[in-house]
Amino acid sequence: MLCFKVIRNFSLWSSVPLGQLDPMSGVVAQYEADDFPQKVNLGVNTYRDNNGNPVVLESVTKALQIVREKKLDNEYPPIEGLQSFIEAAIKVGYGESYYAKNSKNIAGCQVLSGTGAVRLGFEFLNKFVPSGTKVFVPNPTKNIHPIIAKMAGLQSQEYRYFDPITRQVDFSGLSEDLYSAPNGSIVLLHACSHNPTGCDLELYQWKQILDLTKQKQILPFFDMTYQGFTSGDLEKDAQAIRLFTEAGVPIILGQSFDKNMGLSGQRTGCLSLVCSNEKEKQIVVSQLNLIARSLWSCPPVHGARIVETVLNNPEIFQLWLSELRIMAQRMKKMRVSFTKALKDIGSPHDWSYISKQFGMYSLTGIGPAQIKELVEKYHIYLLNNGGISIAGLNESNIKYVAKAFHEVTKHKII
Amino acid sequence: MQKLQLLQNQFNPTSDDIFFHIVQAPPDPIFGIANAYKADTSSTKIDLGVGAYRTDEEKPYVFEIIKKLEKEIVNDPTLNKEYLPIEGLADFNKGCQKLMFGQNSPLIASGQIVTAQCLGGTGALRVGFEFVKRHIPGDVYVSKPTWSNHNQVIERAGLNQFEYPYFEPKTKGFNCAGTIECLSQARMGSIVLLHVCAHNPTGVDPTEAEWLQIADVCKKRRLVPFFDCAYQGFASGCIEKDVFAVRKFAELGFQMIVAQSFSKNMGLYNERVGAVHIVTSNKDISARVLSNLKIVIRTICSNPPAIGARIAAKILTDEKNFNAWVEELKTVTGRIIKMRTLLKQELDNLKVPGNWDHITRQTGFFTFTGLTPEQCDLLTKQYHVYLLRSGRMSMAGITSKNVRYLAESIKAVVQNK
Numbered sequence: 001m002l003c004f005k006v007i008r009n010f011s012l013w014s015s016v017p018l019g020q021l022d023p024m025s026g027v028v029a030q031y032e033a034d035d036f037p038q039k040v041n042l043g044v045n046t047y048r049d050n051n052g053n054p055v056v057l058e059s060v061t062k063a064l065q066i067v068r069e070k071k072l073d074n075e076y077p078p079i080e081g082l083q084s085f086i087e088a089a090i091k092v093g094y095g096e097s098y099y100a101k102n103s104k105n106i107a108g109c110q111v112l113s114g115t116g117a118v119r120l121g122f123e124f125l126n127k128f129v130p131s132g133t134k135v136f137v138p139n140p141t142k143n144i145h146p147i148i149a150k151m152a153g154l155q156s157q158e159y160r161y162f163d164p165i166t167r168q169v170d171f172s173g174l175s176e177d178l179y180s181a182p183n184g185s186i187v188l189l190h191a192c193s194h195n196p197t198g199c200d201l202e203l204y205q206w207k208q209i210l211d212l213t214k215q216k217q218i219l220p221f222f223d224m225t226y227q228g229f230t231s232g233d234l235e236k237d238a239q240a241i242r243l244f245t246e247a248g249v250p251i252i253l254g255q256s257f258d259k260n261m262g263l264s265g266q267r268t269g270c271l272s273l274v275c276s277n278e279k280e281k282q283i284v285v286s287q288l289n290l291i292a293r294s295l296w297s298c299p300p301v302h303g304a305r306i307v308e309t310v311l312n313n314p315e316i317f318q319l320w321l322s323e324l325r326i327m328a329q330r331m332k333k334m335r336v337s338f339t340k341a342l343k344d345i346g347s348p349h350d351w352s353y354i355s356k357q358f359g360m361y362s363l364t365g366i367g368p369a370q371i372k373e374l375v376e377k378y379h380i381y382l383l384n385n386g387g388i389s390i391a392g393l394n395e396s397n398i399k400y401v402a403k404a405f406h407e408v409t410k411h412k413i414i
Numbered sequence: 415m416q417k418l419q420l421l422q423n424q425f426n427p428t429s430d431d432i433f434f435h436i437v438q439a440p441p442d443p444i445f446g447i448a449n450a451y452k453a454d455t456s457s458t459k460i461d462l463g464v465g466a467y468r469t470d471e472e473k474p475y476v477f478e479i480i481k482k483l484e485k486e487i488v489n490d491p492t493l494n495k496e497y498l499p500i501e502g503l504a505d506f507n508k509g510c511q512k513l514m515f516g517q518n519s520p521l522i523a524s525g526q527i528v529t530a531q532c533l534g535g536t537g538a539l540r541v542g543f544e545f546v547k548r549h550i551p552g553d554v555y556v557s558k559p560t561w562s563n564h565n566q567v568i569e570r571a572g573l574n575q576f577e578y579p580y581f582e583p584k585t586k587g588f589n590c591a592g593t594i595e596c597l598s599q600a601r602m603g604s605i606v607l608l609h610v611c612a613h614n615p616t617g618v619d620p621t622e623a624e625w626l627q628i629a630d631v632c633k634k635r636r637l638v639p640f641f642d643c644a645y646q647g648f649a650s651g652c653i654e655k656d657v658f659a660v661r662k663f664a665e666l667g668f669q670m671i672v673a674q675s676f677s678k679n680m681g682l683y684n685e686r687v688g689a690v691h692i693v694t695s696n697k698d699i700s701a702r703v704l705s706n707l708k709i710v711i712r713t714i715c716s717n718p719p720a721i722g723a724r725i726a727a728k729i730l731t732d733e734k735n736f737n738a739w740v741e742e743l744k745t746v747t748g749r750i751i752k753m754r755t756l757l758k759q760e761l762d763n764l765k766v767p768g769n770w771d772h773i774t775r776q777t778g779f780f781t782f783t784g785l786t787p788e789q790c791d792l793l794t795k796q797y798h799v800y801l802l803r804s805g806r807m808s809m810a811g812i813t814s815k816n817v818r819y820l821a822e823s824i825k826a827v828v829q830n831k
Contacts, residue, residue: 046496054496064488073474075466076683079445112533112715119714123570128436144712151544151713250433264497265720275433286439293442293563294570297536300686300719 027381036379040401042392043383045360046264047229047327050394055327057262059320063309066316072305077298079289081110085304088311089270092234093224093255098245105275107284109292110299113269114225115144117254118188120271121221122152123291124284125186125252129219135186136178138162140363140385142195142223145188159187162197164365167353169199171208178212186219192237193226193359196387200230200358206240213249220244221252229260230358232328234321250274257307259360260324266303331360334393341402349414354390363387365414366405378404443562443802451800458819459798462811465614465779466683467746470813475746477681479738483728487721498717500708502531502689506723509730510689514643514657514674515664525697528704530690530711531718534683535644535675536563538690542640542671543571544710545692545703546605550638553604555597557581559782559804561614564607564642578606581616586772586784590624594631602636610672611656612645612778615806619649619777625659629666639663639670647679647743648750649777669693676726678779679743685722750779753812760821767828781807789827797823 027043041052049055080086086108091099094106111117122135135149138161149156159181160173178187189209194200201209213220222241230237244251253272258264271288275281292298310320339355354362366374366386374380380401382388393401441449447463461468469475487493501507507529511522521527532538546552554573556564557580568575579592597606608628611619620628632639641660649656660672669692676687692707694700711717729735754774761770773781785793785805793799799820801807812820 056495060495068485068488074476074480074681074684075474076445076448076464076677078449079442112719115712115716116714128433144716147709148713258497263495265495267715267717267719273433280433280436283436283438284433286441287436289442289445290439290566291570293445294536294566295540295714296533296686297563298684298686300533300722301684302719302721 027383030375031381034379038397038400039379039381040392040397041381042388042401043381044389044392046391047259047262047360048391048394050330052392052394052397055262057320057323059310059316059323060261060263060306062316062319063306063313066309066313067305077110077301079293079298080108080285081299082301082304082308084312085110085268085308086270088308089255089257090272092311093227093238093241093253093270093272094245095235095238095242098242102245102274104278105281106272107275107281107288108270108272109285109288110304111254111269111271111292112267112296112299113258114223114254114256115148116267116296116299117256117269117271118145118148118223119152120288120292120295121252121254122149122154123295124273124288125219125221126153127287127291129186130184133184133186134182135188135221136181137188138174138190138194140196141188141190145223154186157181161194162199162363164363167199167363167365168356169201169205171201171205175208175212178209178218179216181216181218183216184219185216186221187213188221188223189240191222191224191227191240192230193361195225195359196361196363196383196385198354198357198359198362198390201240203239203243206243210243210247210249213244214247219252220249221254223254225256226259226359227255228321228324229328229360232325234324245274250276257303261307261310261320263303263306266306267300268303268307331390334390334398335362337395337398338390338393338402341398342405345402345406347402347406347410349409360389360391361387362390366409367412367414370408370412370414373408374404378407380404447800447802450794454798454800456798458816460800460811460816460820462799462801462807462809465678465808465810467678467681467750467810468813470749470815472811472813472816475681477739477742479729479735479742480681480725483725483735484721486728487724493724495720498531498720498723500711500717501529501704502718503720503723503727505731506531506727507689509727510674511691513646513653513730514660514672514691516654516661519661519664521664521693525700526694528692528694528700528707530704530707531723532673532688532690532711533686533715533718534677534688535642535673536567536688537686537714537718538673538675538688539564539567539642540571540714541707541710542673542690542692543568543573545707546638546640546671547571547573548710549706550603550605552638553601554640555600555604555606555637557607557609557613559615560607560609561642568607573605576600580613581618581782583784586618586775586782588618588620588624590620590627594627597628597631597637598635600635600637603638604635605638605640606632607640607642608659610641610643610646610659611649612780614644614778615780615802615804616782617772617776617778617780618782620659622658622662625662629663629668632663632668633666639668641670641672643672644675645678645778646674648747648779651744651747651751653740653743664693669695676722680726680729680739682722682726685725686719687722687726750809753809753817754781756814756817757809757812757821760817761824764821764825766821766825779808779810781809783807783824785824785827789830792827792830793823797826799823
């Protein structure tokens with residue numbers, strides 16, 4: 001029997017087109033390759049301190065020390081992940097008093113950060129909501145939200161969120177769009193630090209969305225990637241969660257510990273669903289497990305062990321809170337300073353929206369030609385949607401960046 | 415009344431209870447057994463369910479080299495906890511390519527291998543099949559039997575699946591003729607899922623000559639080989655020999671997919687360390703393939719977890735670490751082989767009815783015992799021996815202390831009227 005070498009005159013993959021990715025794509029690589037001494041990375045997607053360095057939190061270091069001393073093995077965790085992590089995550093996400101009364105009804109599953117929460121959540125919803133149910137996502141939102149919806153088999157549609165003229169939330173547009181959505185629709189909501197705009201809803205606006213939710217039997221899916229990282233206050237940043245759950249509305253919550261614990265590389269998140277009772281919770285967990293088994297079998301434990309330790313050790317928890325406040329305050333300070341620097345340099349534009357927003361990102365309205373100029377002339381790297389990451393600003397570079405922004409925008413309408 | 419019941423089984427958007435209609439999913443066949451074992455309070459219980467290595471003291475085992483390297487990584491101040499690239503750690507990916515395809519594989523130099531770090535073997539399979547669905551959709555042929563999660567992953571990826579008759583119950587060996595016959599009827603462009611070595615659950619692998627026959631039918635029918643490699647090192651005890659099939663198919667010029675797991679052979683079960691490789695015909699196509707693979711990964715987890723890959727990379731790219739790992743792996747696989755011998759001896763000594771040669775003939779973690787589901791149930795309920803109802807037994811759970819009891823229990827259920 002002869003076995004011929006397969007003739008390689010056809011390619012299995014020749015019809016595969018080049019895939020397009022999100023605004024982050026390529027920015028980091030370009031920045032890294034640049035050797036200009038004053039280069040600035042405003043596309044950075046994790047926290048930087050005032051020296052422009054990534055930060056390993058002291059609370060995380062202490063927690064890791066405790067974990068290592070336990071000399072744990074590397075056995076498979078359950079499909080749903082570490083129970084102690086899930087409980088701790090749910091407690092911080094939903095708040096102590098709600099947790100104390102309702103923990104038995106909350107179905108939780110450890111996932112691969114915020115992305116994993118959305119993927120598992122959407123796959124679950126696709127399986128159990130009536131076919132044709134859409135996911136409504138804010139315009140704009142993280143690039144991958146509608147793509148994940150599609151991968152999970154759900155149709156998505158945008159609701160108005162950001163007003164590019166006022167650079168604030170277009171609340172009347174939002175209300176109109178959600179009101180005209182079909183009853184029973186899934187609505188994705190950013191709990192805090194809206195990505196990519198930085199525009200968050202105020203409490204009175206959340207209350208109106210709550211009314212709308214009840215009226216239209218909306219399924220609210222909260223993406224909470226930045227709890228504590230937004231204002232420095234865990235409770236304040238979760239105010240929407242508190243409001244909806246106290247009102248008895250069953251929510252779906254995706255949590256990530258990438259940013260607020262600086263654990264991006266370990267991919268630690270939690271997906272939870274509020275159920276009617278404990279039996280239902282067990283049923284929902286069993287179904288989440290079925291889906292998770294075919295995505296990743298079980299989640300990685302390293303990050304979860306750290307998070308669980310931070311959240312459950314009172315001393316380390318307090319330390320973490322203080323570190324959260326430092327990070328949130330630094331970003332707020334940079335927002336205010338940047339706005340002032342642009343004003344001082346005589347920019348004809350109103351940049352005050354930057355200081356009114358929250359969290360890591362801001363959408364500037366800067367266009368592709370100006371983004372190119374910023375890179376080529378000033379070695380300042382933005383996201384390719386015109387967004388900037390506030391974490392990339394610091395006291396050393398803020399004036400330089402303000403000057404550059406002024407130069408590229410002074411004769412333009414943005 | 416009936417109408418009311420009907421309504422209760424459907425999603426009712428106006429109801430307060432939106433999850434009311436959802437039914438309990440069955441426990442996972444493998445994780446479910448692990449849970450049942452944990453809950454069992456008997457002092458004689460034996461865990462032969464999940465494929466996780468145990469020492470002769472029935473304890474989980476963390477490789478010494480892993481402990482050493484993890485400590486180095488954790489104490490390295492230059493390593494922050496930032497995001498990895500979507501496709502994972504470059505060093506890790508390079509190391510995986512060399513381990514799978516050979517240090518000097520020309521395919522590595524020519525840029526024909528697209529590699530991405532994935533969430534263990536499951537993650538690699540899911541990413542691979544999602545990619546298949548999107549770009550080269552076709553029917554998937556899986557071995558009968560196969561690992562239970564294969565079917566779930568393929569189904570969730572939205573692909574049709576068929577079985578090829580892999581295991582011959584009469585000989586308890588590989589059914590080569592049946593496999594070839596079945597695959598020769600497959601539609602052109604179908605995908606064939608092949609276990610590289612230490613087939614799960616049967617422990618039965620094709621010989622080198624039989625692999626060539628499989629390659630031949632794949633070539634004739636333009637079938638796309640999709641290799642699952644979760645046990646490199648566990649079959650023959652030689653890591654190069656164990657991946658003969660992948661290297662041979664690569665040499666023969668196949669474009670194919672390989673899922674690689676380090677859960678078992680590095681004992682990194684809980685850090686989800688794996689890789690998917692796609693072999694293309696040239697590096698330009700590789701670039702396009704990678705960009706699309708990244709989209710699949712991005713929509714599952716954005717980017718993979720770092721710690722496990724960092725540890726594995728240190729093993730795969732450093733000669734000293736690599737040799738230390740290979741030595742430890744030999745000890746681990748050696749113990750499993752020894753347990754096979756011991757169990758066979760005990761069964762022979764007890765004159766248990768039946769032919770038990772397959773226990774030492776089969777390779778890897780598992781033995782397909784040939785016990786019926788009813789016999790397995792009895793083994794569990796009466797003797798507290800946990801295994802899969804398919805008769806699959808994880809040899810890694812046998813110890814020199816429990817092997818006699820295990821043989822006696824098997825004798826009892828086999829002779830049970």
